Amino acid sequence: VxxxxxxxxxxxxxxxxxxxxxxxxxxxxxxxxxxxxxxxxxxxxxxxxxPIFFTRPFYDPQTFTYGNLFGCTSIAVLTYIxxxxxxxxxxxxxxxxxxxxxxxxxxxxxxxxxxxxxxxxxxxxxxxxxxxxxxxxxxxxxxxxxxxxxxxxxxxxxxxxxxxxxxxxxxxxxxxxxxxxxxxxxxxxxxxxxxxxxxxxxxxxxxxxxxxxxxxxFISYGRGIELLNFGALIAFMGVNAAAFMRYFVREPEKKISNFLPPILGFLICLALWWSLSRDAWIVGGTWMLLGIAFGAWKTKGFRSGAINFELPPEEEA
Incomplete structure (x- = not known):
């Protein structure tokens, strides 16, 4: 409906x-x-x-594990997607x-x-x-x-x-x-x-x-979240990698402010991506490989651009 x-x-x-x-x-x-x-x-x-009532939501020593942290964070990522x-x-x-x-x-x-x-x-x-x-x-x-x-x-x-x-x-x-x-x-x-x-x-x-x-x-809510996160986290890693190349590698002046944010962003997204379930890896990985194969065919081995999101002059106005 x-x-x-x-x-x-x-x-x-x-x-x-x-x-x-x-x-x-x-x-x-x-x-x-x-x-x-x-x-x-x-x-x-x-x-x-x-005594730790107001801080327990951030850290509960009785239930905290890194597995739970990354598993829950990968679900919370859906908020930002x-x-x-x-x-x-x-x-x-x-x-x-x-x-x-x-x-x-x-x-x-x-x-x-x-x-x-x-x-x-x-x-x-x-x-x-x-x-x-x-x-x-x-x-x-x-x-x-x-x-x-x-x-x-x-x-x-x-x-x-x-x-x-x-x-x-x-x-x-x-x-x-x-x-x-x-x-x-x-x-x-x-x-x-x-x-x-x-x-x-x-x-x-x-x-x-x-x-x-x-x-x-055919797809449950939880499985849908993981599949969304699989693709979204790859995209976020790509954005951070592009920002690193553009604002640090290609800039003559190497500033720490242009180095740390994209590197930290990339590593955090990589850790969350790595913590996804096996089923998400299988389905998401298969879909990604199909996309890469289609892109390679469409661009003749990635020798030409596949897509351009720049606005045409008449639409930009």
Whole structure:
């Protein structure tokens, strides 16, 4: 049902997508404020004798292992996946060279701060000795512990959030495929076509919607996270490697500020990527090899460029 609804909405054009996303963001922001207020009142309204109560969410000596750390972090990475998808909407943005960069950075920062705060608050609310019956619904039960009506409110909000995630991801993926089709990295007649009225890559929206529909039947939520992380972490490693080459290797002045961030980013992503499950490696690795083989065939052994995301002059204006 979700796949059909957000496919229909995205086919109506980018303005409809923007209005729907704005409405959902407003609803979710209001709920986050209510959850924070209820959680803070609950925490300070219930005395505790734990000397490390406020630091336990960061480090619990009874349960901490490096395996758990990297395993959980690889799941948490999903929070950040997609912020760079804003760049796929550069053709719809005003002054894209400035606004897309600003929106991408701000989105990453805001999501990071909010996610960390929400998880920290939830861990303070829920007793450390009491495990969750279902990790997928843990936040709903933690919120309900602070105020009973939040069980339904947060549950509905998570539904809206998942809808919004799929809704935004679909148009981002469709635009990415359009860029590849326009550059003839994929068949241009199908992937490079745009609807004359809505200016939406209709074929790509339908294509991504069909994949989402099939995935909902055959891929579990946890497996989907790992597959997403497999590709995303490779992409993030590539970005860090490119930044290292551009701002350190090729610059005549070797600054430590241009060396440490990309190296640390690359190593952290590599460690998280390495900690993914065997199944994720098999499926993700197979898909990656197919992509490399297709790219090699398309570029005649990587002797020519496969894709160019630079905006044409008429679209940049």
């Amino acid at each position: 979700f796949a059909a609804v957000f496919t229909w909405l995205n086919l109506r054009g980018i303005k409809t997508s923007a209005r729907v996303n704005t409405g959902m963001a407003a609803v979710m922001s209001a709920v986050i404020v209510v959850v924070f207020i209820a959680a803070i009142r609950y925490i300070f309204g219930h005395p505790h004798n734990d 997609g912020f760079d998808g804003i760049s796929t909407l550069s053709e719809e943005a005003e002054n894209p060279r400035r606004n897309i960069l600003l929106a991408t950075v701000l989105t990453c920062l805001v999501i990071g701060i909010l996610s960390a705060a929400e998880v920290y608050i939830a861990q303070l609310v829920w007793p450390a000795s009491q495990p969750f019956s279902n990790p997928d619904t843990a936040y709903v039960f933690a919120a309900a512990r602070t105020w009973a009506p939040l069980f339904g409110i947060v549950g509905f909000t998570l539904l809206v959030a998942n809808f919004g995630s799929g809704f935004g991801s679909q148009i981002g993926a469709a635009r990415l495929l359009y860029g590849m089709g326009r550059s003839n990295a994929l068949p241009k007649s199908f992937f490079g076509a745009v609807d004359a009225k809505s200016r939406v890559p209709r074929n790509n929206v339908l294509f991504v919607g069909a994949i989402a529909l099939l995935g909902s039947f």
